[in-house]
Amino acid sequence: MSLRSSIAITAGKSSYWFLHKFRHGGTSFPGKLALALDPKVLRTLAKDYDIVVITGTNGKTLTTALTVKALKAKYTQILTNPSGSNMIQGITGAFLTAQKGANGKKLAVLETDEANVPIICQYVTPKAFVLTNIFRDQMDRYGEIYTTYDKIIAGIKMAPEATIIANGDAPIFNSKKLPNPTIYYGFNNQPDQEQMAPANTDGLLCPKCQHILHYKQRSYSNLGKYYCPNCSFARPELTYQMTQIVDQTPASSTFVINGQEVTLHIGGTYNIYNALAAFSVASFFGVEPQASAQMLSDKDEKVFGRQEVIRLGEKEVTLILVKNPVGLDQVLQMIKTDQEPFSLAVLLNANYADGIDTSWIWDGRFEDLPFARIPAVLAGGERYKDIAFRLRVAGVSEDRFAERPDLDDVLEYIKHMPTDHVYVLATYTAVLQLREKLANEGYIKGGMD
Amino acid sequence: MQYQLHLAHLYGDLLNTYGDIGNILVLKYYAQQMGVKLTDEVVSLDQPFDPKKYDIAFFGGGQDFEQVIVSKDIQSKKDDLITYIEDGGPMLAICGGYQLLGSYYIGAHGEKIKGIHALDHRTESQDNHRFIGDIVIKNEETGQEYHGFENHNGITYLGHGERPLGKVISGNGNNGSDRTEGAIYKNVYCSYFHGPILARNGELAKRILLTALKRKYLQADLSAQEALVIKPTY
Numbered sequence A: 001m002s003l004r005s006s007i008a009i010t011a012g013k014s015s016y017w018f019l020h021k022f023r024h025g026g027t028s029f030p031g032k033l034a035l036a037l038d039p040k041v042l043r044t045l046a047k048d049y050d051i052v053v054i055t056g057t058n059g060k061t062l063t064t065a066l067t068v069k070a071l072k073a074k075y076t077q078i079l080t081n082p083s084g085s086n087m088i089q090g091i092t093g094a095f096l097t098a099q100k101g102a103n104g105k106k107l108a109v110l111e112t113d114e115a116n117v118p119i120i121c122q123y124v125t126p127k128a129f130v131l132t133n134i135f136r137d138q139m140d141r142y143g144e145i146y147t148t149y150d151k152i153i154a155g156i157k158m159a160p161e162a163t164i165i166a167n168g169d170a171p172i173f174n175s176k177k178l179p180n181p182t183i184y185y186g187f188n189n190q191p192d193q194e195q196m197a198p199a200n201t202d203g204l205l206c207p208k209c210q211h212i213l214h215y216k217q218r219s220y221s222n223l224g225k226y227y228c229p230n231c232s233f234a235r236p237e238l239t240y241q242m243t244q245i246v247d248q249t250p251a252s253s254t255f256v257i258n259g260q261e262v263t264l265h266i267g268g269t270y271n272i273y274n275a276l277a278a279f280s281v282a283s284f285f286g287v288e289p290q291a292s293a294q295m296l297s298d299k300d301e302k303v304f305g306r307q308e309v310i311r312l313g314e315k316e317v318t319l320i321l322v323k324n325p326v327g328l329d330q331v332l333q334m335i336k337t338d339q340e341p342f343s344l345a346v347l348l349n350a351n352y353a354d355g356i357d358t359s360w361i362w363d364g365r366f367e368d369l370p371f372a373r374i375p376a377v378l379a380g381g382e383r384y385k386d387i388a389f390r391l392r393v394a395g396v397s398e399d400r401f402a403e404r405p406d407l408d409d410v411l412e413y414i415k416h417m418p419t420d421h422v423y424v425l426a427t428y429t430a431v432l433q434l435r436e437k438l439a440n441e442g443y444i445k446g447g448m449d
Numbered sequence B: 001m002q003y004q005l006h007l008a009h010l011y012g013d014l015l016n017t018y019g020d021i022g023n024i025l026v027l028k029y030y031a032q033q034m035g036v037k038l039t040d041e042v043v044s045l046d047q048p049f050d051p052k053k054y055d056i057a058f059f060g061g062g063q064d065f066e067q068v069i070v071s072k073d074i075q076s077k078k079d080d081l082i083t084y085i086e087d088g089g090p091m092l093a094i095c096g097g098y099q100l101l102g103s104y105y106i107g108a109h110g111e112k113i114k115g116i117h118a119l120d121h122r123t124e125s126q127d128n129h130r131f132i133g134d135i136v137i138k139n140e141e142t143g144q145e146y147h148g149f150e151n152h153n154g155i156t157y158l159g160h161g162e163r164p165l166g167k168v169i170s171g172n173g174n175n176g177s178d179r180t181e182g183a184i185y186k187n188v189y190c191s192y193f194h195g196p197i198l199a200r201n202g203e204l205a206k207r208i209l210l211t212a213l214k215r216k217y218l219q220a221d222l223s224a225q226e227a228l229v230i231k232p233t234y
Helices: A003-022 A028-037 A041-045 A060-071 A088-096 A114-121 A145-156 A269-284 A289-296 A325-335 A384-394 A407-415 A428-440 B021-033 B064-076 B078-086 B096-101 B202-216
Strands: A049-055 A078-080 A106-111 A128-131 A163-167 A182-187 A214-220 A223-227 A240-249 A252-257 A260-264 A307-312 A315-321 A343-347 A377-380 A401-404 A421-426 B003-010 B036-043 B056-059 B091-094 B104-106 B112-114 B122-125 B131-138 B145-152 B154-157 B166-170 B183-185 B188-191
Touching: A003 A028, A003 A041, A003 A088, A028 A041, A028 A088, A041 A088, A049 A060, A049 A114, A060 A078, A060 A106, A060 A269, A060 A289, A078 A088, A088 A106, A088 A114, A114 A145, A128 A145, A128 A269, A163 A269, A182 A223, A182 A269, A214 A269, A214 A325, A240 A269, A252 A269, A260 A269, A260 A289, A269 A289, A269 A325, A307 A407, A315 A407, A315 A428, A325 A421, A343 A384, A343 A407, A377 A384, A377 A407, A384 A401, A384 B021, A401 A407, A407 A428, A421 A428, B003 B021, B003 B202, B021 B036, B021 B056, B021 B202, B036 B202, B056 B096, B056 B202, B064 B078, B064 B096, B064 B112, B091 B096, B096 B104, B096 B154, B096 B188, B145 B166
Parallel strands: A049 A106, A049 A128, A078 A106, A128 A163, A163 A182, A182 A240, A315 A421, A343 A377, A343 A421, A377 A401, B003 B036, B003 B056, B056 B091, B091 B188, B104 B122
Antiparallel strands: A214 A223, A240 A252, A252 A260, A307 A315, B104 B112, B122 B154, B131 B145, B131 B166, B183 B188
């Protein structure tokens, strides 16, 4: 280890100790400090690790958590970064603060921001890349899906031996020829039937000949068993497949992957993809399928932070973060299947972290919600007028609809909604504000992980 | 319903980047309040555009890759689209759709991409800069203010026979220099507004619907439709 690295590591660790002890601090600042002293510090810190980089627009956090969970069936030492700390500072910080364990090769499973993949790969050579999906994100900050993929590829090209474990249902992951060994996972749970994706779907052009893709099976958005009617471009062969959904509620899904039944204690078809990715990574690292399935079926509260159940007086509130069109739409598709009575609140902010352009709320199919059996609907947040009009256009009737700009009023209103269960969909800063308020009032413990 | 209108969603499966679908949802929302059933269909690659079949056309914006593909295909629809426009067919074109109705725009790699020159504007590009943020304009004929969100690299200069959709009150507009935003030519309305534009500007939605109704139902008494009150939404 160079003197420079060693000073950087010591400084980073000391700042973590200080922040952790006195400020309840995170891992990004120590990482930033260490990187400032030695930009190559990550190379030194990560040298004893096999590294798995998990990236994509949606599902990074849960896929990372589930992958760690499944790998625990075989590995005792797994380093991972906390949700949200997915850029180089946060990742460096995670290595800095790792407990010193036994000697020998250790595993690091890293949730990585798409644009940070090439940055990380300058210093470490991953053993595997996991690609979940690429959808439109907040357009005022992120590029187009193709430029996002190019950034990821720039990183992958620095590690040509690494295995790519990719969502085979996403056409974009089959669009460029790479030297890396590649394993695909996907859904194969419906009978083949000729179909096309709905009009308002992104990424439907064949990357080889620019005709519009057709499908034999489709799960959501542009994911599915695609093929081009004009050339030979088609979904690649799947190594890991989900072949049957046995049971699905908004709170859990039971399904079969390569013959193993898994019960995942979080709802949403999109989360089945995350479990499938985790299963694939675990299998790649030699975890027995049965052991993976068992670990993924564990009811682990900590893993499912993005969809949180909070008790608010007599109400059970399911708080769900929504941040981009496909994610929002998937949440709506999940909620609509709930057979039990529920009320709904949607909180929209448009700060930088939420995306300052609110257009994306029009890509979520609020029209699909069963408004006739939702007795109360609330629009809130700093941009409550935008979401209120969205809900009106979707068909909510005025006699069961309210608008509350103020967060105190939102909470008060929710407490008096006519059902025991309330779904609250909120953008990032709205979630932060709401959690802070709930923490101050003692309904939850403080902070956001 | 008393009346029926049919909308062509030009390249709806390729150009759908900024919640543009909202414009169609909002048109349907106000159409219903006017006693109008509004139906829509996507007209995409290798499909003809029949100018007689549609009462309204909507043309949104997309990603660079998709727009380049559209710029090639749309040349085969050029004559029919120009016939529709010259015949007074109402159309709303946003961002990339707006640019493709003009003579050309500059692509992501600096290449000139041909439009159909149905309208006389042209679009150049800014070097590594975009106009991003809230924008307010005023329509000179009606005195109405339109509110929106702009996010574009292209800088557009209006040409012969075009007038702006509005004069910029705050924000950047077409090119950041001449205080114009969007374009109007016959019954074609163009803009860089996202939001989507009709969600924040119901008066414009009403104007497009009324234009389409008057064109299709020549003898009808549309006073009830004209009296529709648009409530503020922002």
